[in-house]
Amino acid sequence: MNFGRGGPSVVVLNVGGTRYSFAREVLKDFPLRRVSRLHGCLSEQDVLEVCDDYDRERNEYFFDRHAEAFGFIMLYVRYGHLRFVPHMCELSFYNEMIYWGLECSHLDYCCQRRLDDRMSDTYTFYSAEDLQAEPGSSHAAPPPGGEEKKWLERMRRTFEEPTSSVAAQILATVSVVFVIVSMVVLCASTTPEWRAAENRSMEEQSRIIEAVCIGWFTAECIVRFIISKDKCEFVKRPLNIIDLLAITPYYISVLMTVFTGENSQLQRAGVTLRVLRMMRIFWVIKLARHFIGLQTLGLTLKRCYREMVMLLVFVCVAMAIFSALSQLLEHGLNLGKPNEGYSSIPAACWWVIISMTTVGYGDVCPITIPGRILGGICVVSGIVLLALPITFIYHSFVQCYHELKFRSARYGRSLSAEFLN
Numbered sequence: 404m405n406f407g408r409g410g411p412s413v414v415v416l417n418v419g420g421t422r423y424s425f426a427r428e429v430l431k432d433f434p435l436r437r438v439s440r441l442h443g444c445l446s447e448q449d450v451l452e453v454c455d456d457y458d459r460e461r462n463e464y465f466f467d468r469h470a471e472a473f474g475f476i477m478l479y480v481r482y483g484h485l486r487f488v489p490h491m492c493e494l495s496f497y498n499e500m501i502y503w504g505l506e507c508s509h510l511d512y513c514c515q516r517r518l519d520d521r522m523s524d525t526y527t528f529y530s531a532e533d534l535q536a537e538p539g540s541s542h543a544a545p546p547p548g549g550e551e552k553k554w555l556e557r558m559r560r561t562f563e564e565p566t567s568s569v570a571a572q573i574l575a576t577v578s579v580v581f582v583i584v585s586m587v588v589l590c591a592s593t594t595p596e597w598r599a600a601e602n603r604s605m606e607e608q609s610r611i612i613e614a615v616c617i618g619w620f621t622a623e624c625i626v627r628f629i630i631s632k633d634k635c636e637f638v639k640r641p642l643n644i645i646d647l648l649a650i651t652p653y654y655i656s657v658l659m660t661v662f663t664g665e666n667s668q669l670q671r672a673g674v675t676l677r678v679l680r681m682m683r684i685f686w687v688i689k690l691a692r693h694f695i696g697l698q699t700l701g702l703t704l705k706r707c708y709r710e711m712v713m714l715l716v717f718v719c720v721a722m723a724i725f726s727a728l729s730q731l732l733e734h735g736l737n738l739g740k741p742n743e744g745y746s747s748i749p750a751a752c753w754w755v756i757i758s759m760t761t762v763g764y765g766d767v768c769p770i771t772i773p774g775r776i777l778g779g780i781c782v783v784s785g786i787v788l789l790a791l792p793i794t795f796i797y798h799s800f801v802q803c804y805h806e807l808k809f810r811s812a813r814y815g816r817s818l819s820a821e822f823l824n
Contacts, residue, residue: 414441415463419470422463423477434480436504472499485509493521519798558630562623578623579690585616586687617653624650641701695807702803703796710792710799717788721759725781726751732774742770759785 414430416423416438425433433439437453441464444450450457456465466473472488476499479485485505487496497507497518507518561568565575588609624646631637638644690697704711726748733745744767745751754767758781769775 413462415461416466417463418466418468418473421470421474435476437502439504468502469495469499472496473503476500476503476505479505479509484511485514486511487514487517493518522802555630558626559632562627562630578619581616581619582687582690584612588612613653617650620646620650641705695804698807699800699804702807703800706803707792707796707799710795714789714792717791718756718759721781721784721788722752722755725755725759725777725784728777729754729769729774729781732771732777733769740770742774744768745774755781758782759788761785 412427414425414427416425430439430442433442440453441450444453447457447459450464454464455467457463458465469491472491472495475486475488475496485500487493487510493514500506500509507515510518557568561571561574565571592609624643627643628634628637730745730748730751733742733751744754750767754769757764757767758778761782769778
């Protein structure tokens, strides 16, 4: 198998029954990595690691792969353009590309978009933990301490994946109930009837309910922290940060009440307490841990931050232009009675953002003919600018939804197996 000076001058590749002949020197710099690896093979064992079989007499290498797909790949080698085989699954052709050492970047742009759409429809999300053994699969004898690791892994899935087991379903349901109860109490505490009953039984009951909910959230957060693999990574996760933001204000408000008194005369302290109590609204974001829709929204915003920044830049540039022009036409040129809603450029920014988003409160509106023409242009421009990044965000949202949906389905299958067992 030595491709040195004494080796054969012609090499034959047999891919799915179709033969291709090459000069020996061509293999060294061949564009396909798997084929170029043949040049460095020094033994039959090395050759069989690259191909499926080898004929020493004919110097012919056999590859049990899709012949038509390899034909299109050879067209890329010759002409530099790689396109999909007609009537062949995009993912199957992509697997052939990976086998021969090509990547999706080698595809023409139109085929790259087809592959992206296909993968977004059938994408399966595997996290680092998913690369481990599936539930119920057969393995060799567990290593020392394997039972303890298995128990910790089961605990992690119980707290992190609501569809992974019956216990996880129950835990998620209880957590959702506590979130809903806390939100109902928070909303009810702002009604006039509830405020009229201050220092009475209703206030005491609300404090008890709040303490019970906080106790549950705190215990849940502590358990998650204890059983987590990487404590630093646990603290950095967005959902855990939200949990911390939802819990911390309660304990701060309790400490401030202890040190300043319930009826403190310190106005700043009283305002701070009200702000901290209102921060309980963050509890509603905890529902994202149990609902795919909210998780999809968060993951989409995380992946589309560039598009969101681009959208913000568009809006800011348009606000700067239209607010300056509207202030000039409605107030600066004195074409008629000055419009006080446009007394300054910052004041005109409010009208611009309301017009661009087509909300149109009507509290501020142009009264001059040039101002109304500018208002129409502002509305149309807002529709166009807001629509430009929507396509990118939409595709990312679909992909994120499929990832989370398939992940949930995988844990749902383990839940079904638990019921059967």
